[in-house]
Amino acid sequence: MLVTIVSRIYRPEPSAASLFLGAIADELTGRGNDVVVLTARLPKRMKAPRYAETVRTFPVVRDRQGYVRGYIPYLSFDIPLAFRMLFMRRPDVVFMEPPPTTGVVVRVVCALRRIPYVYDAADVWSDAADQATNSALVIRVLRAMEGFGMRGAERLVTISQGVVTRARALGVRRKIAVTGFGADTGAFAPDPAVPVRPLFVYAGSYSPWHGAEALVDAFGIFSADHPGYTLRFIGNGSERELIEERAGAAGVADAIEFIPAMPAEELLPHLNEAVASMATLRPNTGYDYAFTTKAYSSLAAGCPVLFAGPGPTAPFLREANRHVRAGIACEYDVSQIAIAMAQLAADPSSAEERVALGRWTAEEHSLSAVARRVVDNIESAAARSEED
Structure with a gap:
């Protein structure tokens, strides 16, 4: 298959999402699939190693700490993303990482091009935003966008049953697979030679x-x-x-x-x-x-x-x-x-x-085991779409 991964952040940028998506790309390519990643251009002075997947980047607005975080940075990724997805080679399936604004873009473009997509619901963004703003309007709009993106997915994957419950509250009736979340045990390992400090x-x-x-x-x-x-x-x-x-x-x-x-x-x-x-x-x-x-x-x-x-x-x-x-x-x-x-x-x-x-x-709790479960769902979503 040809699989497109959509995320504003990707390896080698340091984040749990980067490690997670990289493990999924490794599992996909390891099974013989072609993978294209649509992501943001890396911060200055950061170089990307060569991977088996194809990584396509685009300039974005970053905050003072160098992250793609906040309304303007999100839009700087999502608006060009709409055109990138419209004119890219049609994949068999898309795997996407929030924020909810990205979910809106992915749902609309995938509907137009009849592409199934899988939504990574690691958490519920509108719940988190409820602590960052006092604006009821902002929360309502964000919750509406998040539910819209989730409901259009062929299926969702998440780390815990708690997220499943919250997604159902947003009106999501699609299949949601609890795949868990693991550690990159290739990158993180004990070193008994290192003394413990205070x-x-x-x-x-x-x-x-x-x-x-x-x-x-x-x-x-x-x-x-x-x-x-x-x-x-x-x-x-x-x-x-x-x-x-x-x-x-x-x-x-x-x-x-x-x-x-x-x-x-x-x-x-x-x-x-x-x-x-x-x-x-x-x-x-x-x-x-x-x-x-x-x-x-x-x-x-x-x-x-x-x-x-x-x-x-x-x-x-x-x-x-x-x-x-x-x-x-x-x-x-x-x-x-x-x-x-x-x-x-x-x-x-x-x-x-x-x-x-x-x-x-x-x-x-290895990340590779979690990636296998996620990729099973990605491949199943693509197969189900072909049957329909």
Whole structure:
């Protein structure tokens, strides 16, 4: 088959979506399919390695941190995308990554050209946007666009049953396959030769619905009895100023570091030397069903996870702890987070435990296994369309 992947972000840009889409492209080409990726031109000074798939880029507007994020950047990708899809060689199926504006473009063009498409519903964007804006009009428009894009798909794939429930609430009646989300176990692996340092790492975006500022407050309490530790934020987000303010108020500004997002191979050493990685999800945001996918990469690297918040991540970690030493899950509460940090610092995982954690993650939650399930659905969507 000829498969087109549509996404504003693609490898080698550092993001969970890039790793995920790259694994899908690898699985598709490994099965003998031709793959064309329509994506954004890479940021300056970033070079793309050669892949088996064909990657076609187009200039886009990026925010101050270099990401395609926000209304204008999205439109700068989506408007040219409509023409790119109209005049490209007709594929057998399209696999698309949100935002919802991209879903609108893909549905309209695919309807005109009678192309089936599969929608990657990793989460529900309109739920997340509810925490970023007070405009009811914006939320209604975004929810309408998101539902429109989802309802036109031949089928959808997602990471958890919680997203299925929310998609049904948007009127989606198409088949939705829960394929999960895994770690790139080729890029993330333990290194027992790397000594663990007095370091906690938060790797990923820090937006309002994450509530990562609670980690800073907890770190302030923790640091009173555990001087010499560092809390390192690797990534980007709209809450940086708030986090910096909280760090100053807690008296730990000198112990908190901010590093831009980086590719997996550069992130790995940070995870290898950290006592634990950290992840949060603010409760009562309408986003409580979300899974914090950054946990997979940390576990694959053998680095335990400290998670604070609601949703499926906490029970996942508790179940994992039955097999390996995976970390600690607690409520989204500053005092509980501080206690969990102290517990991890007092008894850090040994090199053998970290190797066992990485091995278990590779066996149970590899990104390649998830990619196989997603590609099964892509190929099935194309076959079903041909039958119709």
